[in-house]
Amino acid sequence: MERRTFCLGALGAGLMLDRAARAAPAYPSKAVRIVVPYAAGGGPDIMMRQFGPLLGAALGQPIVVDNKVGAGGVLAAQHVAQAPADGYTALMGSNSHLIQKALQPSLMFDPVNDFVPVTAIATSPTVLVVAANSPYHGLQDLVDALRASSRKLNYASGGIGSGAHLGGATFVTLLKAEAVHVPFKGSVEIPISLQRGDTDFAFTIAGTAIPQVKSGKLRALAVTSREPLAELPGVPPLYDLLHSDLAVQEFWFGIWLPGKSPAVAVDKLFAAATAALKEPSVRGMFEATGNRVIQSASPRADAAFVRDEYRKWADIIKLTGITAG
Template sequence: MLAAAPAAVAQAPYPAKPIRLVVPFSAGSATDILARIIGTKMSEGGTYQVIVDNRPGAGGTLGATGVAKAAPDGYTLILVSVGHAINATLYPRLAYDTVKDFAPVSLVATVPNVLVVNAGSKYKSVHDLVTAARAAPGKLNFDSAGSGSSTHLSGEMFRMQAGIDIVHIPYKGTGEALTDVMAGRGDMMFAPTVSAMPFVRQGKLRALAVTTARRSSSLPDIPTVAESGLPGYAFDSWFGILAPAGTPKEIVDTLNAEIGKALAAPDVRERLAAQGAEPKRSSPQEFASYIQAEIGKLAPVIRQSGALAGQ
């Protein structure tokens, strides 16, 4: 009887206990909001109980380190953002390997940043900004939520592809940066839609373009940067779920299917749209390839941005 016990445990149906979904940022962040939307939907049927566990710190690397070292049994997951790919270059001495120490489960959503200026600004288009920057190198600035953030790197990519000289002004967060743009102290910002659009609707900011390759279904009237004069420009703030490397394929596939069901639910799609997010399910293999492609695409932008200074 004793010899049979381990086999019985090994064959227990999955999931047999709550699943911990780590969010490597604080409560109220975009990552946290998405985690709670998806976790709540997955828990509704009773088969899954998903508990969101906020582990903020060190730009998301603290939570990722813990998950990389967790047991690969399907009971510890992490919802990462584009910052996961950024950190692979931004932090040369990570305690984990961004690719080898995780098993991708599924891409979950993409959220465009939106290029905004003060509502009273004389700049009414991307063309206006680029023309002004070329006429007066180093005179225009762009605010960001901090060095190495997606708001910084989408601006750096804009600077590089437009061939212009604009000055980066890092802040300690999105709110502070947007406040200065609204006050006219900052010329522009590539801000998360969830943060910027309420002020656009209030008439405090003007939205010029979104950073994604295609127009956002949530913001169909706002053109992309690419169609506004910079063909090929695309920067996605994306989110996805990872498990520790070594998690059995059958568990990864089961989780992928359950996440797909959650993302297909009308109420989830409605809640994601309210955040400016586009649901984007993928296969585990597609997500793995996507992460590697993002690391390769963003690495030269990070190196040329100056974000690595001092490391």
């Protein structure tokens, strides 16, 4: 009798689970929100707002862009890490999150273990720039000045731990030279400081540097990509001088879901992003903001890429001795 009751109970439970599974709507059944840790109107925000409709069309549901700015991307990362792992809230993840965690281990999120990387979508190097009227006409001119100047040259950044700070500190450290770091409240102040003569050189994101160089306001001396940029012909990669992988500094963006998100959500978002990134218009849109399209071979490959990048940026921070403050 007890065995019969148990069997009937188990059968009933199985039927209920089966009905629940059949009743659950297939993913995605509603809009997907992507949290962007950058201000509205900035390069990454524009890129995601342009990419979002194409991603939504491939996914079959709208993409809603939600800007959550603060603490170098930390606020957005913490918000998404704590969101329901149902596939409907994603983060525009980037190496900035890896940098912030390496600088501040006590932060309440783990960029490697609290997220499921879906795919990378775009990347951009920085450009070593000086003012158009600077006495440094080529990379070697600046190198010679750093090694022999009677005064310490200085370099601008948008703040401690920013890409411009890491680029400048890596450059100077690998040269075994010295320079003074001048942090500003934001990266928009970097070109102004160079043109005023307040600072000697800086590393700015390609999307900012290229228009300034083409307009004749700044001069490009090197790029932090491994290969030259087509938009800056004749400007050498910094790697060619320093011969260190740590001098190759690309700032990339991708789509991350909260940890333990269902595999169906990860796979469908990956498939939709892959399809959208193949659209011919995407390349032009990304290049307009100084980025180029990159695609992960799979979510697993993207996860491996993120882990490798985390180790690399931790090595850069160790090399330069940068601290959060």
